[in-house]
Amino acid sequence: xxxxxxxxxxxxxxxxxxxxxxxxxxxxxxxxxxxxxxxxxxxxxxxxxxxxxxxxxxxxxxxxxxxxxxxxxxxxxxxxxxxxxxxxxxxxxxxxxxxxxxxxxxxxxxx
Numbered sequence: 001x002x003x004x005x006x007x008x009x010x011x012x013x014x015x016x017x018x019x020x021x022x023x024x025x026x027x028x029x030x031x032x033x034x035x036x037x038x039x040x041x042x043x044x045x046x047x048x049x050x051x052x053x054x055x056x057x058x059x060x061x062x063x064x065x066x067x068x069x070x071x072x073x074x075x076x077x078x079x080x081x082x083x084x085x086x087x088x089x090x091x092x093x094x095x096x097x098x099x100x101x102x103x104x105x106x107x108x109x110x111x
Contacts, residue, residue: 003057003095004056005056005099005103006054007052008044013040015055015061016055016062016067019062020084021033023086050069051069052080053067054104054107056091063088064085064086064087064091064097065086066100067085068081068104069081070111079108080107080108
């Protein structure tokens with residue numbers, strides 16, 4: 001089974017939102033997810049993106065995500081902060097999380 005790692009696209013938001021809900025259930029805090037898919041779409045793919053997104057997919061289905069944003073350090077300048085790294089349960093322990101983390105690290109080196 002091939003796993004593809006790529007930059008997230010607006011069409012990925014419904015599945016990414018499902019992953020967020022999966023994480024919230026695992027953390028026993030589903031009621032704390034107040035963001036909507038529509039808000040995520042605007043915040044990530046509108047005129048002033050608030051976050052970046054990488055996804056992993058298998059057979060055309062998003063199975064993992066890495067959400068990050070930029071912050072500024074007065075000592076180091078522009079940096080990347082990893083907000084969430086999540087792989088759906090059936091694909092854990094197969095290198096998907098490492099692959100997503102590597103994408104974020106490579107991106108951070110390029111800024």
